[in-house]
Amino acid sequence: MAAQRTESNHRVGEIEALKLADHTAQQYQIFIGSETLPRLLLRNKLDGTRSRTHQLSTNFKYTGRIVVDLYNHCIRIEIYGQDTHASNDKLSILEYDLYDNETNVQTLLERLTAYGKNRNVQLLQLIDLNLLASQSAYDEKKVYETLKDRYDECAAYARSMIVYDLDALVGVNKSESDSNMGRSISSSVHNQSIYTYVLARFRDRVMEEVQQNDADNVERWAVAVIREPFLLRQFCMDVQFTRTRQEQEELELERHKAEDLLKCVKCKDFYIENENKMGMPM
Template sequence: MKLTEPMNEIEAFKLADLIAQQYQIFIGSETLPRLLLRNLLVESNRHIYQLPPKFKYTGRIIIGLQHQRICIEVIQQIPNTNHTQLSVIERPLYPNETNVQTLLERLTAYGNSHNVQLLQLIDLNLLASQGAYDERKVYETLKDRYDECVSYTRSMIVYDLDALVGINKSESNSNMGQSVSYSVHNQSIYTYVLARFRDRVMEDIQEKDADNVERWAVAVIREPFLLRQFSDETQFPRTSREQEEIESERRRVEEPVKCVKCKDFYTENENRMGSCTHHDGFVYDNTSTELTIFAPSDVVKILNKIERKAFNDTNQNHEWERQKSKFKWICCDETFTTLHRGGCKRGKHGFSPKDNQPLNGQGINRREQATVEKWEDFCCDNQEYYAKWQSLLNDY
């Protein structure tokens, strides 16, 4: 057939898709031309993917779908030394990159920039197409595909780890609260992928005609638990953001902080329901006709001043005895005392100024924890206790 006009890009993709289907050349459940055509037809999905040439790559890539980030391992020179270290380039994914299929255009572009000759996707579609329903057949399929990649000078193998491995999630309840634990479902496949991911080969022979061997390994992971465990066990370098999160978590767990409610110190890993005993209401003067409302810290100042006068003047002892019992808690009707005796409520330590409510389930960001004054303001604004105080005032 003689063409009178050059074939446009869309027609070329459609023709390539038909040929790929005819010869059963699939990546996952679809052909690469079909995936490229889909992104081409959506204007917002047109992006330019490129691996910066200034870096020396190790060939390992981890993509976290939950956090929408791609981490590429590189070798970098340590400043002012002759030594190198492993580091990570972190890039955000585009909004349309939500699964393995939508990532293939990016990975294909990465491979094309390094003259990759074979891109192999290992997922459930591959196992199903090979009839790999038992462990022996799964291993055979994984080994065959890996051996095929190794036979090429430049190759890229992509593992859909969530689909291949899976995660077990179990919940349990105890007097310490609800806890959730995770574990890898298919440990044998996980171990195999773990070993293959470590087998990176990136030659850097500085000769004109040298064809350097490059074997890229890509792990696509959605489940946060699996992402953390896989990164740790492959000794994948942490990003600066991950290092900050780990340090923040360490401080959150290990460093003691003073609770604004009970004035006691605690660590977050010991913060359980019932560990904090406190009052959650305001204090009022039971002898005043207006039942004057006070914040607890203000009452402490008043009583300390009266007590100091009583120490300096014995004639003031009677006044001290009378004054120290006139303040009451609105929340439980107990007499206020400067001695710490716990409180009428039990809960978790800490108070968040963002939500203006005690934290009963989430951890506390120490930088955002409220001051004692904010906690007392919250207690004074309690509408339930204000209604109770109003009722007492009306009956006075």
């Protein structure tokens, strides 16, 4: 490579540029999670992954909250309803399918950094176990110090994005129990203290509209990446994240099953579908 650079007609290609950028990033310890951004981009190139363009449309007003649903393989971006001002409570969701290679936080970074660049974000922070390990944050006090330091650093910038790997940071406890109704599985949040902290920070996102020039407004984005279905439902409910139309329809269906009285065609008695465990009226 060094010999090639002495040639007058030598041009640095994209692969070589990424390798050089990766070397420099490692030298100065500029990591996102456990890897450098050039290394992630280089891996996609070497794997033959088609280069994709990720953009946030300027046609919408964003709330600054994004949830990545790895279980259903989609990303949900919360926006203010069209033709409404940011002070209006009417919210809706933009939902996009993830690509096949976007299966974890590391592979999502190309998309998220592209979103950040699109919105002129000056700092992107990834909060995951790799960060805690790099800071030797093994006890609760050190964990909180690390989380607070990273959040305060984001708050110091007019435009920032903080990404939480919720499965790694919080986790889920599952337990099984047997009864005469069969086996049931119950789930609960494992690390409640960190979960509560992330909830508060996720609500603290700021999107200002005080300047005529959009580039001058403060934007502090919060992104939660979640794979576990229980944790996803619980988190979205606790932060009051806007539901998709499909989720609203499913919720309405569940409400009807829990409340509506149905009449049995055989015995003419009334029953509630959710309480009809054995397929017979109660």
